[in-house]
Each structure stands twice: as structure tokens, then as C-alpha cells.
Amino acid sequence: xxxxxxxxxxxxxxxxxxxxxxxxxxxxxxxxxxxxxxxxxxxxxxxxxxxxxxxxxxxxxxxxxxxxxxxxxxxxxxxxxxxxxxxxxxxxxxxxxxxxxxxxxxxxxxxxxxxxxxxxxxxxxxxxxxxxxxxxxxxxxxxxxxxxxxxxxxxxxxxxxxxxxxxxxxxxxxxxxxxxxxxxxxxxxxxxxxxxxxxxxxxxxxxxxxxxxxxxxxxxxxxxxxxxxxxxxxxxxxxxxxxxxxxxxxxxxxxxxxxxxxxxxxxxxxxxxxxxxxxxxxxxxxxxxxxxxxxxxxxxxxxxxxxxxxxxxxxxxxxxxxxxxxxxxxxxxxxxxxxxxxxxxxxxxxxxxxxxxxxxxxxxxxxxxxxxxxx
Amino acid sequence: xxxxxxxxxxxxxxxxxxxxxxxxxxxxxxxxxxxxxxxxxxxxxxxxxxxxxxxxxxxxxxxxxxxxxxxxxxxxxxxxxxxxxxxxxxxxxxxxxxxxxxxxxxxxxxxxxxxxxxxxxxxxxxxxxxxxxxxxxxxxxxxxxxxxxxxxxxxxxxxxxxxxxxxxxxxxxxxxxxxxxxxxxxxxxxxxxxxxxxxxxxxxxxxxxxxxxxxxxxxxxxxxxxxxxxxxxxxxxxxxxxxxxxxxxxxxxxxxxxxxxxxxxxxxxxxxxxxxxxxxxxxxxxxxxxxxxxxxxxxxxxxxxxxxxxxxxxxxxxxxxxxxxxxxxxxxxxxxxxxxxxxxxxxxxxxxxxxxxxxxxxxxxxxxxxxxxxx
Numbered sequence: 001x002x003x004x005x006x007x008x009x010x011x012x013x014x015x016x017x018x019x020x021x022x023x024x025x026x027x028x029x030x031x032x033x034x035x036x037x038x039x040x041x042x043x044x045x046x047x048x049x050x051x052x053x054x055x056x057x058x059x060x061x062x063x064x065x066x067x068x069x070x071x072x073x074x075x076x077x078x079x080x081x082x083x084x085x086x087x088x089x090x091x092x093x094x095x096x097x098x099x100x101x102x103x104x105x106x107x108x109x110x111x112x113x114x115x116x117x118x119x120x121x122x123x124x125x126x127x128x129x130x131x132x133x134x135x136x137x138x139x140x141x142x143x144x145x146x147x148x149x150x151x152x153x154x155x156x157x158x159x160x161x162x163x164x165x166x167x168x169x170x171x172x173x174x175x176x177x178x179x180x181x182x183x184x185x186x187x188x189x190x191x192x193x194x195x196x197x198x199x200x201x202x203x204x205x206x207x208x209x210x211x212x213x214x215x216x217x218x219x220x221x222x223x224x225x226x227x228x229x230x231x232x233x234x235x236x237x238x239x240x241x242x243x244x245x246x247x248x249x250x251x252x253x254x255x256x257x258x259x260x261x262x263x264x265x266x267x268x269x270x271x272x273x274x275x276x277x278x279x280x281x282x283x284x285x286x287x288x289x290x291x292x293x294x295x296x297x298x299x300x301x302x303x304x305x306x307x308x309x310x311x312x313x314x315x316x317x318x319x320x321x322x323x324x325x326x327x328x329x330x331x332x333x334x335x336x337x338x339x340x341x342x343x344x345x346x347x348x349x350x351x352x353x354x355x356x357x358x359x360x361x362x363x364x365x366x367x368x369x370x371x372x373x374x375x
Numbered sequence: 376x377x378x379x380x381x382x383x384x385x386x387x388x389x390x391x392x393x394x395x396x397x398x399x400x401x402x403x404x405x406x407x408x409x410x411x412x413x414x415x416x417x418x419x420x421x422x423x424x425x426x427x428x429x430x431x432x433x434x435x436x437x438x439x440x441x442x443x444x445x446x447x448x449x450x451x452x453x454x455x456x457x458x459x460x461x462x463x464x465x466x467x468x469x470x471x472x473x474x475x476x477x478x479x480x481x482x483x484x485x486x487x488x489x490x491x492x493x494x495x496x497x498x499x500x501x502x503x504x505x506x507x508x509x510x511x512x513x514x515x516x517x518x519x520x521x522x523x524x525x526x527x528x529x530x531x532x533x534x535x536x537x538x539x540x541x542x543x544x545x546x547x548x549x550x551x552x553x554x555x556x557x558x559x560x561x562x563x564x565x566x567x568x569x570x571x572x573x574x575x576x577x578x579x580x581x582x583x584x585x586x587x588x589x590x591x592x593x594x595x596x597x598x599x600x601x602x603x604x605x606x607x608x609x610x611x612x613x614x615x616x617x618x619x620x621x622x623x624x625x626x627x628x629x630x631x632x633x634x635x636x637x638x639x640x641x642x643x644x645x646x647x648x649x650x651x652x653x654x655x656x657x658x659x660x661x662x663x664x665x666x667x668x669x670x671x672x673x674x675x676x677x678x679x680x681x682x683x684x685x686x687x688x689x690x691x692x693x694x695x696x697x698x699x700x701x702x703x704x705x706x707x708x709x710x711x712x713x714x715x716x717x718x719x720x721x722x723x724x725x726x727x728x729x730x731x732x733x734x735x736x737x738x739x740x741x742x743x744x745x746x747x748x749x750x
Contacts, residue, residue, distance in 0.1 A: 005402060010401075010402060010612070018397040063434065063594045194400055196617060216472055216473040218468065240570055241569035
């Protein structure tokens with residue numbers, strides 16, 4: 001059975017990445033590898049839309065989230081987090097584990113934070129060191145209006161830290177132009193690599209806070225990454241194979257043009273939304289992201305069984321709901337090495353399995369998607 | 376030009392690892408991946424020689440070192456470190472970065488710590504939470520007598536934490552039988568994988584200290600790994616491709632038998648030592664490890680140029696000396712996907728380049744090595 005991965009990370013990896021991963025190993029402290037690392041880091045600047053250096057950490061995306069928290073604030077400092085899903089909660093958990101005082105903006109799951117709420121929180125807590133938000137909240141499929149929020153934080157002394165783990169390369173995020181202070185991401189989402197690398201870039205004003213941080217840290221101490229990055233090098237042994245493959249991905253982005261990549265993912269997201277709505281299904285997120293579409297499981301259908309059936313009987317892997325959303329939503333991702341016909345496959349599988357499970361699927365989903373995809 | 380990697384990490388990776396790395400990605404929360412993770416974790420127990428669970432962290436080896444420090448002690452606690460090289464120093468740096476009080480046993484680089492020194496340090500500091508040692512000190516090629524040290528620590532209330540990053544699977548280390556409390560390792564040394572995975576196992580008494588630790592930590596919080604490990608799962612997205620390849624490596628170890636692997640690495644180390652001594656060169660380490668042989672650069676030879684020439688003109692990559700040993704030693708590794716004829720290639724390159732640089736190499740190195748390798 002052929003397998004189709006339509007999950008919000010890991011995402012499918014291209015053949016050119018698989019080929020790069022299978023190359024013989026090279027030593028990480030050689031001119032040969034240094035050149036590869038340099039190209040990869042330069043390419044990341046393009047994808048992050050920043051002039052600042054983007055550092056590579058060998059860890060899952062959570063490692064870069066923790067690096068952001070631990071390096072811009074200290075135990076006892078006040079920080080603000082926006083919690084509207086599993087990954088917003090993670091910001092709170094990390095900050096709390098470092099003994100920071102956490103002000104939490106609670107947002108109902110499936111809704112986006114209103115920039116006005118950020119403004120109020122900043123007014124009430126002007127001494128907050130940083131505010132932590134999630135660009136694409138993968139657990140709910142929400143897209144956050146980073147640009148509007150950055151306008152507010154830029155005018156304050158509070159840093160804006162953005163989890164762009166599942167939005168980087170998928171949705172527009174103009175770090176420098178918008179004035180975002182810290183952006184973190186990971187390898188296994190839009191960047192179409194296996195999991196294992198995390199990325200972080202900091203604005204000049206964010207670096208000042210890094211110097212002042214008193215958090216205990218070593219592996220995730222960004223001062224070490226900055227020093228090593230000058231060569232460029234990584235402070236600890238680089239995950240060589242993944243970085244060799246990363247260079248291929250950044251070159252792919254450069255040759256396609258990032259605006260074209262964003263547009264393509266947007267078109268695939270729109271096609272997915274058009275398709276599921278044509279079936280008679282409802283979207284879960286009020287401001288849906290370009291990386292993943294969360295759909296409400298219709299009444300009378302067992303959501304856990306639905307996702308399991310697609311995977312085990314049809315080879316199409318999507319994600320179910322997490323935590324309080326278990327069984328209530330399913331999530332079809334359209335990022336990574338995904339093309340137009342993958343969207344058709346995903347929608348086809350949804351309608352086939354829903355019909356099989358007794359749901360009365362409305363006609364026209366594939367035609368609706370085709371109209372968007374191949375316009 | 377063919378390339379030969381004889382560096383102490385990354386080490387060459389076998390074709391079966393390269394093939395595993397190049398497979399299509401699978402999702403990390405599927406029965407298919409869970410089975411792979413289970414086999415990999417079971418196999419690690421065999422390689423670590425322990426009944427305890429061996430946890431997999433997506434990080435370089437340093438991440439697992441930090442996990443050990445942060446989880447067994449708290450800021451303000453007293454800990455003991457043995458510093459006889461770059462990686463012993465790293466233990467001190469990590470503990471200091473967490474605000475621990477560090478008692479340092481200084482050992483001249485190239486010498487092994489005497490178990491009696493450990494005994495005295497423990498007597499003088501019975502309240503020390505843990506003592507941190509390095510099994511194979513990669514920077515000097517020293518092999519530490521872990522078994523004798525474990526006898527001493529087992530009879531005390533101080534935990535023994537061993538950095539086995541470049542000894543695991545190469546030199547005997549019987550975690551349970553010897554009574555070692557914490558063992559950390561990494562993927563890119565004896566385990567013949569690319570860098571990117573770290574491993575850690577803890578004794579039952581070590582877990583008690585983990586519960587009590589007050590260090591700020593999240594990504595490296597071992598309580599999260601223990602909870603996820605029950606399934607088994609990892610608390611954050613697994614580095615899927617590396618773990619798929621890890622399963623192949625643990626199966627390779629199981630089918631060969633770990634004693635045979637240890638013996639083979641020992642024989643290759645002995646052959647290397649016999650070869651370099653036959654050339655008239657001197658070993659740097661007084662207690663040489665089975666993973667890497669450190670050799671003094673003879674008088675009148677530029678050590679940096681020597682290593683560079685082997686690499687750039689002959690395709691044979693070895694390591695030079697680090698920090699205070701820069702230019703003074705070179706290090707030929709014999710671990711990972713290394714076989715008998717790789718030792719011959721390494722020794723041949725050493726004698727060819729030394730001759731070219733004007734050193735009067737004594738005859739008989741290859742014959743001396745062959746006598747050990749093919750006895």
C-alpha cells in the first residue's frame with residue numbers, strides 16, 4: 001500500500017533530501033562542511049526574511065522554544081504568553097519551569113488572539129520581558145496575525161517571540177520588516193526535512209536581553225551559538241546529515257522564490273478548505289492557517305476511528321485532535337513536500353471513509369478543490 | 376579522491392545506515408514507528424548493558440551531559456568533576472552554568488585519574504551529589520578505569536555519572552554489573568550513525584535524585600522522558616530518520632555480539648598502537664582507549680600542517696589536538712564503521728606524509744599492525 005503523509009510534521013521529504021541524507025558522512029570541522037553550513041545558514045536568512053544570523057540547534061523545535069525563553073528572560077521575570085492551543089501552553093510550561101512569572105492570555109481553542117488583547121496585556125504589564133505567541137497553532141490550525149502584533153510590541157519594551165515551527169516557509173513571516181524580535185522554527189514542517197533540527201534568529205534588541213539573562217543553561221545558551229556562528233560553526237557537533245540536506249532545501253526555496261512557495265501553500269490550503277466545505281463539513285479554526293486545516297468531525301462519526309481507518313486501510317495519514325480536541329477534529333496538513341495531487345488524494349480519502357462510516361457526504365469536493373488548485 | 380574518515384566522531388556510517396536514512400519519512404506517532412522505537416530502545420539496553428530504560432534525546436551528546444547534570448543535582452549543590460581533557464572540562468562548565476558548587480579533580484592531560492583520587496575526593500566531600508567522569512576522554516585518548524571507580528562510588532551516597540559518548544559499544548562498560556548510576560552517550564561515535572541523537576540511562580537510585588532536582592529545565596527534563604518512554608514514545612518529536620537507522624545499528628550489535636565488537640575495536644586499537652610505535656612515534660595517553668589513539672607529533676614536524684596534508688592531499692581525515700594540545704598531537708580513531716584495512720590505510724597515510732615532511736619514519740609499521748589485526 002502506498003503511504004501518503006498529510007500530517008503537520010513530520011511532513012513528506014523530497015527525493016533530493018533523501019539522497020542528501022544517504023551520502024557518506026563528512027567531518028563537521030572541515031572546510032567542506034563549513035561551506036555547506038555557510039550556505040545553509042545564508043539560505044535560512046532568506047527563508048526567515050532577516051539579515052540576522054539564523055542559528056541551527058540539534059534538537060526538536062521545543063529546544064529552540066526553550067532557548068528563546070531561557071535566553072531572553074531570567075527566573076523571577078514577568079513574561080506574557082498567548083495560550084490558544086497545545087503549543088501556546090508549551091510556552092507557558094517552559095517559562096514556568098524556569099521560575100518566571102507568567103501572565104497568560106487565554107484564547108478559546110480554534111480562535112486567534114485579537115491584537116487588542118496583546119495591547120491591553122502590555123499596558124497592564126509594561127515590565128514584561130517578552131511576549132510569546134504561536135504563528136500557526138498546529139493543534140487548532142489557527143493562523144495568528146503576527147504583523148499586527150509586531151506593530152504593537154515594536155512600540156514597547158517587550159520583546160515579541162514567535163513560534164514559527166509549523167509556519168516557516170509556508171506562511172509569510174517577514175521578521176525584519178515586521179519587527180519580530182525572536183523567531184524559532186524546526187526542520188520537519190515546511191522545510192521538508194526529517195525532525196532533528198531547530199532554528200532561531202534574534203533581533204539586535206533581543207541580543208541585549210540574552211546578555212542579561214541569568215537562567216541556568218548550557219546546550220541552549222545562545223551566546224555559544226553566536227560565537228560559533230561567526231566562523232560559521234555550531235558550538236556542539238552539528239547534525240551533519242540533516243544540515244547537508246538542509247542546504248538542498250534552502251536552495252530549493254531560493255530557486256523557486258519564497259513568495260511563490262507561500263502562494264502555493266496558500267492555494268493548497270484554500271483548495272483543501274473549499275473541498276471539505278463542499279462535502280458539508282465545517283472548519284474548526286476561525287482564522288485558518290496555510291499549513292494545516294483543522295476540520296470538525298461531523299456528529300455521529302467516531303473521529304479517532306475515522307483517522308485510524310484512513311491511515312490503516314487507505315495509507316493516508318492525517319492527524320486527529322489533541323488533548324481536549326481528541327476525536328472532535330481531524331487535521332489535514334498541506335506543507336512540506338506536498339503538491340496539488342496530494343490535496344486531491346487527501347480529500348478523496350476523507351470522502352471515501354466518511355461515506356463508508358455512514359456520513360452523507362455532499363458531492364463536488366474534488367471539483368471545488370480542482371477549481372482552486374488548477375485555476 | 377576517496378575519503379577515509381578516521382576521526383573520533385562523526386565516524387563512518389555503514390551502507391545499511393545510509394539506506395535507512397534515505398527511506399521515506401513516517402509519522403512518529405504511529406504503531407509502525409512505535410515498533411521501531413521499541414526495538415531501538417531495547418537494543419540500546421543491550422549495548423548499555425543495563426536493565427534500565429535508555430532514553431533517546433534529539434541533541435548532540437552535550438545535551439545528554441547537561442540532562443545528567445541538571446537532573447541529578449540542583450543549583451547550590453556540591454558536585455565533583457574529573458578534569459583531564461576537554462570533555463572533563465565540559466562537565467565542570469555545565470555544572471557551573473547551573474550554579475552548582477564544583478569540586479574539580481585536576482588530572483594532567485594524557486593521564487588517567489587514579490581511583491584513589493576519587494576516594495579522597497569523596498571522603499573530603501561526602502555531601503557531593505554526584506561525581507562526573509569521562510570514560511574515553513576523546514581529546515587525549517585516555518581510557519578511564521570506570522569499573523574501579525564504580526566500586527568506590529557504589530559504597531557511597533554520591534552518584535557516578537559517566538560520559539560514555541565515545542566509548543559506548545567500543546570499550547566494555549557494564550552499567551548494571553559495575554554499579555554505574557548514569558551513563559550518557561551519542562550517536563556519531565561507536566554507534567556509527569550521523570550526529571543528532573544522544574542517549575541516557577539512570578540507575579534506580581539516580582532517579583530518586585531526579586525527582587528532587589530543582590534545576591530549571593524543560594527539553595532536558597528526564598521526568599518527561601520517563602513518562603513518554605513507558606509507551607514507548609519520546610516527549611518531543613522524535614528524530615525519526617536517525618531512530619530508524621539506530622534500529623539497524625542495534626540489530627547489527629545484537630547479531631555480532633557486543634563482546635565481539637569490543638574485542639574487535641580493542642584489536643584495531645592495539646594494531647594502531649603497534650603501528651605508530653613501530654614508526655618510532657610515541658603515544659600521548661598513558662592508558663590508551665580502544666576508540667581513539669592520540670600520538671605525539673614528532674619534534675620538527677608541524678602538527679597542524681600534517682593533519683591538513685593527510686586530509687586535503689590524501690583524503691584521510693584524522694583529528695589534530697584541541698586547545699593546549701593544538702599542533703602537539705594527532706588522533707586516529709578506530710570506531711564506528713571501521714574495519715581492519717581502514718587501520719592499514721590510516722597507518723600508511725601517516726608514514727607517507729611524515730616521510731614527505733622530512734621525518735625519518737622507521738620501517739615495519741604495516742607489518743606490525745597486520746600481525747595484530749590478522750593474527
